[in-house]
Amino acid sequence: MLPNLKLSYYNHFVPIENRQVFVIYNTFSGSMLELEWDLGTRISKMNSMEIHFLEDEIIDRLLQHGMIVDNAFNEFNAIFNSAERNRADIQDSEILFMVISPTNSCNMSCPYCFQGDKSIKAGDTKYLSEENIEHLKAYVNTTIATTKIKKIAIEWFGGEPLIKSNIIEEFSEYVINLANKNSILYEASIITNGVLLNEKNYDILEKSKVRKIQITIDGNKEMHDSVRYLNNGKGTYQKILDNLKNIPKHKFYFILRINGDKRVFDKLEGLFEDLEAMEIWPQRNDEIQFDWSPKFFNVTGFNEEKAFYYTSYEYQKSREDFAKLKISRYNKWASNNARNSKTLTYALPEPAKFYCATVESPYSISLDDGGFIHKCYNTVNDKSKRIQHISDFDPYGAGTDYYMNFDKTKVADCSTCKVLPICEENCNMRFVTNAESKICSSWKYFMNERISAIYEKNFAD
Numbered sequence: 381m382l383p384n385l386k387l388s389y390y391n392h393f394v395p396i397e398n399r400q401v402f403v404i405y406n407t408f409s410g411s412m413l414e415l416e417w418d419l420g421t422r423i424s425k426m427n428s429m430e431i432h433f434l435e436d437e438i439i440d441r442l443l444q445h446g447m448i449v450d451n452a453f454n455e456f457n458a459i460f461n462s463a464e465r466n467r468a469d470i471q472d473s474e475i476l477f478m479v480i481s482p483t484n485s486c487n488m489s490c491p492y493c494f495q496g497d498k499s500i501k502a503g504d505t506k507y508l509s510e511e512n513i514e515h516l517k518a519y520v521n522t523t524i525a526t527t528k529i530k531k532i533a534i535e536w537f538g539g540e541p542l543i544k545s546n547i548i549e550e551f552s553e554y555v556i557n558l559a560n561k562n563s564i565l566y567e568a569s570i571i572t573n574g575v576l577l578n579e580k581n582y583d584i585l586e587k588s589k590v591r592k593i594q595i596t597i598d599g600n601k602e603m604h605d606s607v608r609y610l611n612n613g614k615g616t617y618q619k620i621l622d623n624l625k626n627i628p629k630h631k632f633y634f635i636l637r638i639n640g641d642k643r644v645f646d647k648l649e650g651l652f653e654d655l656e657a658m659e660i661w662p663q664r665n666d667e668i669q670f671d672w673s674p675k676f677f678n679v680t681g682f683n684e685e686k687a688f689y690y691t692s693y694e695y696q697k698s699r700e701d702f703a704k705l706k707i708s709r710y711n712k713w714a715s716n717n718a719r720n721s722k723t724l725t726y727a728l729p730e731p732a733k734f735y736c737a738t739v740e741s742p743y744s745i746s747l748d749d750g751g752f753i754h755k756c757y758n759t760v761n762d763k764s765k766r767i768q769h770i771s772d773f774d775p776y777g778a779g780t781d782y783y784m785n786f787d788k789t790k791v792a793d794c795s796t797c798k799v800l801p802i803c804e805e806n807c808n809m810r811f812v813t814n815a816e817s818k819i820c821s822s823w824k825y826f827m828n829e830r831i832s833a834i835y836e837k838n839f840a841d
């Protein structure tokens with residue numbers, strides 16, 4: 381006698397016509413199964429009442445892969461429990477993550493950037509004072525002494541952090557020594573506009589164990605210079621490319637972030653041409669990664685006109701298009717330089733994390749240049765989002781839960797979404813401040829295309 385069974389809510393049926401097979405992928409169990417065409421067609425159309433018409437061997441296989449489940453099993457509750465477990469794991473994290481702005485001032489005046497709003501600076505110190513750095517050191521010491529942290533990670537942020545590279549140098553030296561003494565791992569990264577990446581600052585970053593450097597380039601020269609210029613109005617494109625050209629070999633890993641709207645995307649070919657002509661990329665492909673970061677129509681911080689911004693679907697589509705453009709540029713170069721070509725590959729997604737580690741972890745902080753704590757680094761230039769001061773920070777005290785206490789599994793769209801178990805949207809800020817501004821998972825839009833590609837690469841033949 382068959383137990384009471386039902387089809388999983390999280391099955392995705394992907395027909396692969398040219399091979400006459402059906403692939404079932406289950407976002408909750410993470411399993412993928414190939415069925416011959418007629419059987420797959422039949423199961424894709426059946427409801428749970430019809431399971432008993434299937435052969436025992438098929439039922440067993442589907443049960444084993446979580447595509448059929450016991451009727452009493454509440455999949456949704458199980459997802460809720462795993463989201464709560466993730467939250468608890470993050471809150472129990474052994475990593476002290478600090479986003480530190482040595483200064484919120486910037487040498488550039490990009491119109492779309494919140495850092496460009498100098499009015500919020502009135503009455504502030506222009507950089508982290510000696511006194512506040514001492515408070516920060518005391519906070520790190522206390523955290524090491526009173527928690528079980530095993531790793532310290534710092535991200536230097538701003539404003540433009542390299543304006544105050546002396547703070548980076550001195551504070552890093554202090555914390556690296558402290559980490560060594562306490563056998564704690566240490567790692568650091570920086571987000572910079574790239575203008576001050578000169579020899580002296582490369583040296584400081586190397587000494588400060590900064591390995592990952594994120595720089596923003598917004599399209600080709602014309603596009604970039606129209607939105608990313610110095611305080612005196614001068615464009616920065618050529619300066620940034622010149623600095624990149626001089627990257628010391630094999631010491632850093634670079635992320636070239638392109639914040640772009642639809643106009644910027646159309647100008648990307650020009651950027652790729654210049655990077656290649658200057659032997660930056662693809663020549664140094666192993667050290668440089670791109671991050672196409674489409675401007676989303678509802679994201680906080682951007683304040684220029686929104687007609688060219690992306691909707692959630694367009695956002696994910698443009699990321700797919702960027703990946704294809706990058707590969708085609710790489711392959712063009714590879715074929716002219718006797719290198720192997722690359723193909724776009726996909727892997728099955730990791731289970732969802734549900735929540736943002738920066739916000740949820742009690743000891744993680746974002747520090748502005750006045751010594752005030754923010755929970756989300758996106759707000760370091762917004763005084764209204766300061767929650768406490770570093771001089772007497774209580775990780776469980778006032779404001780620490782500002783972006784918490786929401787349950788993603790209860791958000792209307794998400795609770796019924798079939799990709800919830802693998803959804804990579806885990807930005808607490810977007811859910812708390814404006815739930816409709818969330819960016820949906822790329823898997824929601826490209827499930828069939830990706831599963832077909834994974835099947836072709838790994839399972840076909």
Ligand code: SF4
Nearest residue numbers: 793794797803820821
């Ligand atoms: S953010 Fe979008 S894709 Fe992700 S679970 Fe919610 S509705 Fe689904």
Ligand code: SF4
Nearest residue numbers: 736738756807808809
């Ligand atoms: S809440 Fe969102 S914006 Fe803020 S740190 Fe987390 S992921 Fe980033």
